[in-house]
Amino acid sequence: MERLGPAGKIGFGLLVFSAVFFLVAVLPRQEESKALRAEAEVLEARIRMEPSAESGSHRRRLRGDQALPAFYAFFPKLDSSPLWIGELVRIAGERGVEISGTEYRMIREKDLKLARYEMMVPVRGNYSQLRGFIADALHAVPAMALVDVAIRREGVHAELLEANIKFNLYLSEGKH
Numbered sequence: 216m217e218r219l220g221p222a223g224k225i226g227f228g229l230l231v232f233s234a235v236f237f238l239v240a241v242l243p244r245q246e247e248s249k250a251l252r253a254e255a256e257v258l259e260a261r262i263r264m265e266p267s268a269e270s271g272s273h274r275r276r277l278r279g280d281q282a283l284p285a286f287y288a289f290f291p292k293l294d295s296s297p298l299w300i301g302e303l304v305r306i307a308g309e310r311g312v313e314i315s316g317t318e319y320r321m322i323r324e325k326d327l328k329l330a331r332y333e334m335m336v337p338v339r340g341n342y343s344q345l346r347g348f349i350a351d352a353l354h355a356v357p358a359m360a361l362v363d364v365a366i367r368r369e370g371v372h373a374e375l376l377e378a379n380i381k382f383n384l385y386l387s388e389g390k391h
Contacts, residue, residue, distance in 0.1 A: 287328050290358045290387040296332055299356050299384055303336065306355060310348040312340040323388070332384040333362075339377050349380065359384045 219227060291299065307314050318335040338345065353361060363381040
C-alpha cells in the first residue's frame with residue numbers, strides 16, 4: 216500500500232467502495248427491477264385480453280332510453296352551486312391565490328335540462344399558483360369547464376399576476 220502513493224490509495228479506496236456499493240445497493244435493486252418487469256408483463260397481458268372480454272358480459276351497455284338519463288345524472292343538481300363555489304374558494308386558499316370578488320350568472324336554455332352557471336373569478340397570484348388553482352379546480356369539479364383566462368402583469372419584474380378566469384359550471388335541472 217505504501218508504494219501506491221496518495222493517488223493509488225484513493226483509487227484503491229474507490230474500487231473497494233464501488234464493489235461494496237454494487238453489492239449493497241445495485242444487486243437488490245436488480246431483483247426488484249426484475250419483479251416489477253414481470254408484474255408489468257402480466258398487467259400488459261391482462262390489458263391485451265380485456266377488449267375481447269369486455270365485448271361479452273363484463274361491459275354494461277345502455278339502451279337508447281337509458282343513455283340520456285345517465286348522461287344528465289353525471290351533472291350535479293342545480294341547487295348545489297354554493298357547494299361548488301365554496302370548493303373554488305377552498306382550492307384558491309390552498310394554492311395561495313387571492314380571489315377579489317366574483318361575478319355569477321345563471322343561464323337556462325329553454326329546451327335543455329342543463330343550466331350553465333357562468334363564473335368570472337378575478338384572482339391574484341404567481342404563475343404556478345394560478346396554474347395549480349385552475350388544474351385543481353377542474354379536477355375537483357368535473358362538471359366545470361374553463362372558458363377563458365386573461366392574465367395581466369403590472370410590470371416585467373412583477374412576481375404577482377392578475378387574472379380573470381371564466382368558468383362554466385354545468386348543473387342538472389332534472390331530478391336524479
